[in-house]
Amino acid sequence: MGYRLLFTMEGRAPVVHLALATTLRLRCQRCLEPFGWPVDTDVRLKWVGGPLEAERLDPGFEPLLLPEGGLVNPRDLIEDELLLAVPQVPRHPFGTCRADWASSLEDDAPRPQENPFAVLARCKR
Numbered sequence: 001m002g003y004r005l006l007f008t009m010e011g012r013a014p015v016v017h018l019a020l021a022t023t024l025r026l027r028c029q030r031c032l033e034p035f036g037w038p039v040d041t042d043v044r045l046k047w048v049g050g051p052l053e054a055e056r057l058d059p060g061f062e063p064l065l066l067p068e069g070g071l072v073n074p075r076d077l078i079e080d081e082l083l084l085a086v087p088q089v090p091r092h093p094f095g096t097c098r099a100d101w102a103s104s105l106e107d108d109a110p111r112p113q114e115n116p117f118a119v120l121a122r123c124k125r
């Protein structure tokens with residue numbers, strides 16, 4: 001995983017520029033086989049005092065609320081971005097899933113969904 005964190009000031013507000021590129025291992029919810037999910041994100045997070053300030057944020061910025069204690073852990077920032085990048089229902093890109101050709105044999109019973117945090121736990125190892 002490659003990432004870059006840049007801490008700057010925008011006026012009087014601290015700003016974190018986070019660029020992140022990696023490939024997450026997810027499990028396709030159609031065929032249950034693992035597959036790689038590329039993540040390439042580039043965000044600018046601006047410190048805000050509360051939800052009201054977050055709504056008034058300039059375009060191009062994402063809100064960053066100060067955690068209790070006032071210290072930001074870079075690992076938490078990266079974790080949040082990775083969680084946002086995980087699709088709600090992970091599945092192979094269209095046309096590449098082996099369940100595509102087998103779909104006529106498949107029943108329509110709902111499948112248990114994988115906890116997205118389990119994906120992150122694997123990623124951290």
Ligand SMILES: [Zn+2]
Pocket residue numbers: 028029030031032033091092096097098099
């Ligand atoms: Zn699949």
